Amino acid sequence: MCGDGDEAQGDCGSREEWTLLFWTSLAVIVPVIITLWCSAQRSKRKTHMKDFFRKSKHGWRYTDLFNKPTYCCVCSQHILQGAFCDCCSVCADEQCLQRADRSLACKEIMAPSGPDGAVQHRWVRGNVPLASYCAVCKQQCGTQPKLCDSRCVWCQTTVHDDCMESLADADRCSLGEFRSLIIPPHYLYRVNKLRRRHPDEYSKLASSCGSGWTPMLVLANTRSGNNMGEALLGEFRSLLNPVQVFDLSEISPSKALQLCTLLPPGSVRVLVCGGDGTVGWVLDAIDTMKLKGQDQFIPRVTILPLGTGNDLSNTLGWGAGYAGEIPVEQVLRNIVDAEVVKMDRWKVQVASKGLYFRKPKVLSMNNYFSVGPDALMALNFHAHREKTPSFFSSRIINKAVYFLYGTKDCLVQECKDLDKRIELELDGERVALPSLEGIIVCNIGYWGGGCRLWRGMGDEPCPPTRLDDGLLEVVGVFGSFHCAQIQVNLANPVRLGQAHTVRLVLKSSKMPMQVDGEPWAQGPCTITITHKTQALMLYHSTEQTDDDDDESSASETESPTPHDSPQPPGPASAHA
Template sequence: MCPEGGEAREDCGSREEWTLLFWTSLAVIVPVILTLWCSAQRSKRKTYMKEFFRKSKHGWHYTDLFNKPTYCCVCSQHILHGAFCDCCGVCADEQCLRRADRSLPCKEIMAPSRPDGSTEHRWVRGNVPLASYCAVCKQQCGTQPKLCDLRCVWCQTTVHDDCMDGLADAETCDLGEFHSLIIPPHYLHLVNKLRRRHPDEFTKLGASCGRSWTPVLVLANTRSGNNMGEALLGEFRTLLNPVQVFDLSELTPSKALQLCTLLPPGRVRVLVCGGDGTVGWVLDAVDAMKLKDQDQFIPRVTILPLGTGNDLSNTLGWGAGYAGEIPVEQVLRNVLDAEVVKMDRWKVQVASKGVYFRKPKVLSMNNYFSVGPDALMALNFHAHREKTPSFFSSRIINKAVYFLYGTRDCLVQECKDLDKRIELELDGERVALPSLEGIIVCNIGYWGGGCRLWEGMGDEPCPPTRLDDGLLEVVGVFGSFHCAQIQVKLANPVRLGQAHTVRLVLKNSTMPMQVDGEPWAQGPCTITITHKTQTFMLYHSAEQTDDDDDESSTSDPERPQSCNF
């Protein structure tokens, strides 16, 4: 009996254990399966959306949370997440997305005008910009908690639903404030119908867009400056014709610039959103147009600087770095007001010693060439940034790290006695060097992220410089500590002279060098810097920012002479 009873109890106990095990595993496995299933669904939905967005005529973007009260353009419901088109501003939740895509047209990039040459407004209902005012009653629009009020996707006019009947110019759209920057859909329609594509024909067609028409192409590098480029692309697509806004991560500058060859020669402006490096990339593409016999289509280049310490942009009056301080509309107004200046571009040839059969390395230079401590700083910085890119995503950390490298190398003195290892020739004449550690050759007024190198500080007179004088300014520095002192305006560099051609012979040892912030280590070689081309840039007055806001930032010594084109 007893053993039997024990067996039964044991049996009972093991069953209890099994039940416990079952429920425990159920409690663990079910959530895991659910999570896996959800994430699989999510990624499936994402790939589906991506495919859907790619095929769509709209420029859809998905967001998990809209940054302002948003209503679905199809079902009129208030929505927290969903998709929006950054060209026409239509918003929709996931359920209504397909219907929105089918039934609501996007901003048409190419369309005929009416027989009299005018075009009509293209109204989109609801989700008007936050601080927009009615063109009729001047009261704020979009204040009611529903899908209400209208905005024209071309002229950006906003009007209340009830005021629509009172709109004076309800029939014709004049493309609004930025009409002289927008490529109107009817222009492209006419170009497309042309039988003979000749520049004169474009000029004739361009006359219909007004005498002051200077269409702008926007080329944005979405990888520059904390991914600001992505948001900027959307804002420019909203304000301009989406066809004139290019993402440089999808299309090279030379492909984007081909649009210039369909526009009236001599009128096109190109706005580059990116760092000095991106500007150099675009200017190389502009030079390539000259080689393709497209001289007459060459655009005037202007800059919206992303990232920090953009000396070229700063020299041309566009500031050292843009972080959204002024609205995009103001950026376009500045482009409208800018004047055309010419700027020299240079060719840097590096012929390594003892290598006779290989072609010398050839680089383009807009900003500066240097050998010595500042190139070493750039080289160290570059090497570390490659290793830990995430650490270098902040502007402030970048600046701090850069400064640390500078001071650390005071102790190392890797560039010691440069004057004994290098020969400098300005326009064929040998220059006697004082005891130096670095030589900097400048084309533009600013160096090292907002420092006026040639003028320096104090009132000491110096030979004048211009962006288009075909001359380079050559200075020497005593070491990295001296470099740091120059950057905080406690010292001046040694002026070595100005020249049309600069030749440097590095006799022995390896030295750090850089062209426009791109550093490398270079063995014995001969470096020749000669004039390459002149390019048309746009200059914006009174926007130059020195590192600290002292009184010198209001003066304007590097102001280039504008030319009438």
């Protein structure tokens, strides 16, 4: 009897264990299945949305959570997630999306003007920007918790629903504050109707756009720096004509710049949103325009710095990096007030030793060329980024990785005894080298992410530098630790001189080299740097580009003169 009781108790315990195991497994498996199903549905929905967005005339962007109270422009209901058009700011939930696409028109990039030759307002109701005020009563708009009030997608004017009838010139749009930068739809419509496309015809059509019209193109690299490019594209499409805004991941600069040939000669400005490499890419495309005989359409180039170093942007007064600290509207105001300067561009020829029948490698240089520890850091950084590109999505992370590789080189010293492996000539004269690990040839005032290399600590007199003087500044460094000391103003570089032509001969072994942040490992060769051309850049003279106020007088010697045709210095300043 006792044995039967123990056996029954054992069966009961076993049944309870199996029951517990079943419910435990169910508690684990069911959420996993639900998660996988939701993920599959989400992926399927995204694919469907992507196809729908590609065929739509709107510039739809999907978001899981709007960053402000938002109402559907179709059903007027409050929505937390859905899609918005980054051109006209129409918002809709998923159920109303197709209806919104059919019934609500987007910005027209090309359209005839009104009967009186003016642009007509294009009103979008609801979801007006925060802190916007009515053009009639001057009271704040969008304060009611519903779809209310309207905004013109061209001039950005906001009006209360009750004040719309009282608005003066309700059908006439002035294109707003940035009319001098916007390409009006009627201009492109008239260009399309021209039988003879000639620069003189474009100048005649430009008279209808007002005096001082300097249309601007926006070229953004969505992969630069903090990956802000995509958000900036939407903001610029909202403020300008969407046809002016280009994503460089979808279209090359050379194709985007062909729009310049449909605009009045000498009037176009180009805003490059990206790092120094992106700027060089655009400037190379402009050089291609010159080779095609399109010199009269060459644009003026300005920069919104999204990269890691941004030394060229810093030199031209646009700052060391943009992270949204000022609104896009202020960026456009700064561009309107900017002045035109010329900047030297240089040709770097690399002729490898022993390869006499192969053409030398030819590169363009805007910022600097270097051989030694800083090029080694750039080479290691780029190799790491090629392996794991998703890791390098932040400017802070990028600089931290540079710091780690610099610290490593301080211990290993891979570039020591450079003076025994390389010969340097400035304008044909041999220069005796001290015991160096690196040589840097600079065209601009800044180097290494914000350091004024040629000036160093500023406690020693040095010849002034300019962007348009046809001279290069050549300095030497003793190693990675010396570079770090220069960057924090604790040491001076070894100033080797200034020259119109620089020639370096690498006699033996491989050495790391870089041009404008693009590194490679180079064997024995001869490097010749000569003047190539000049680019027209925009200089923002009112922005302080250095953190130290007491250094403002010294900065004037390294800043470009803010006028269109600066005179290069005489030959007396060719050597330090």
